[in-house]
Amino acid sequence: MKTKNQSSLPSKYWLIIVIVICVILMGVERITGGNGPISFVANYTVIPMQKGIGYVGRYMSDLSDNFETLQDMKKENRKLQSKVDDLTIDNTRLRQDQYELERLRELYKLDENYSDYKKVGAHVISNNGSNWFSDFTIDKGKKDGIKKNCNVLAGSGLVGIVTEVGPHYARVRSIIDDESNISAMLLSTSDTCVVRGDLKQMENGRIRFEKLANNDNKIEVGEQVVTSHVSDRFLQGLFVGYVSEVKVDSNNLTRSGYITPAVDFNKLQEVLVITTTKDDLIKQESADTKGE
Incomplete structure (x- = not known):
């Protein structure tokens, strides 16, 4: 037949001890003007964690903004590329028309040189x-x-x-x-x-x-x-x-x-x-x- 460990404390006592320790630490923190053990622990644990969370948040926000900007740039680039294609086609047609006009001018001069013939x-x-x-x-x-x-x-x-x-x-x-x-x-x-x-x-x-x-x-x-x-x-x-x-x-x-x-x-x-x-x-x- 097993017997209970007489040295173990009930959970409520542990809770009371933890509360007492917290009260003491808070008191020390108050007396020292924020330079006590709690601030020391926070400086090396909680604050860096907060900074990391803030950095991740800003990074995600910037990433989202950059993604939207990139999408807008892609749309604008497609529009500009379409305009460039249209201008290239128009320029090619104009050059073809110019070359054809030059050739027709040569034929016109040739026609005048031999005007006696139909x-x-x-x-x-x-x-x-x-x-x-x-x-x-x-x-x-x-x-x-x-x-x-x-x-x-x-x-x-x-x-x-x-x-x-x-x-x-x-x-x-x-x-x-x-x-x-x-x-x-x-x-x-x-x-x-x-x-x-x-x-x-x-x-x-x-x-x-x-x-x-x-x-x-x-x-x-x-x-x-x-x-x-x-x-x-x-x-x-x-x-x-x-x-x-x-x-x-x-x-x-x-x-x-x-x-x-x-x-x-x-x-x-x-x-x-x-x-x-x-x-x-x-x-x-x-x-x-x-x-x-």
């Missing part, structure tokens, strides 16, 4: 897949008065000739194509030559001419080359380009060299098609002669 404007819609527009298609055809052998202009001069025509399209072979050859002449001397297309030479920005008479006429770099009056497919006087190099051939009878074309065949977008062919002019001249 012409139709057209857009290039495809090429043969190479870097050079040696063979390409335009968006005008028979319905617009275009026919085979119509001469085509762009930039500052001759582009090529129409080789195939549909109701609403036409194919053009340019003067740089390997199959192209033109009867041309030096504008200053009227000496004739043959201009041949050469895509390999176009890598150096030039095409070849040959069969130029080796006579007393001096030919210098920069001389203008135009289509000649004896060409059976090209109208007379269409600007081909500038002489960039000339030399006497081994036979000592002819000269040959290279021409810098008047047209940038790396980027064609719009062209002018002369709807009157050389054959039309010959027929018209023949009819006028008979009428006389």
Whole structure:
């Protein structure tokens, strides 16, 4: 049979002891003016805890404010980005319009230079897949008065000739194509030559001419080359380009060299098609002669 521990105190006595100790400590605290043991314990336990709780509270408050500010900044950033995108699109359109206007001005000047001929404007819609527009298609055809052998202009001069025509399209072979050859002449001397297309030479920005008479006429770099009056497919006087190099051939009878074309065949977008062919002019001249 177990017996109770006689040395243990009842709970009420412990409570009385604790109360007495608290009263004593409070009294000492009051007498010492707040420098007693309670303040000492509080300084090292309660106050740091209060400071920590306050710091955490402020941190959470700042975090919440920063989160709201961040969300507002993200919304504002999205709005600004949208405006930037709109302005970028508008700027791109304006630049495209400006470039198109410049190209159309060039075509207008070209139209004025060859005002004796009736012409139709057209857009290039495809090429043969190479870097050079040696063979390409335009968006005008028979319905617009275009026919085979119509001469085509762009930039500052001759582009090529129409080789195939549909109701609403036409194919053009340019003067740089390997199959192209033109009867041309030096504008200053009227000496004739043959201009041949050469895509390999176009890598150096030039095409070849040959069969130029080796006579007393001096030919210098920069001389203008135009289509000649004896060409059976090209109208007379269409600007081909500038002489960039000339030399006497081994036979000592002819000269040959290279021409810098008047047209940038790396980027064609719009062209002018002369709807009157050389054959039309010959027929018209023949009819006028008979009428006389």
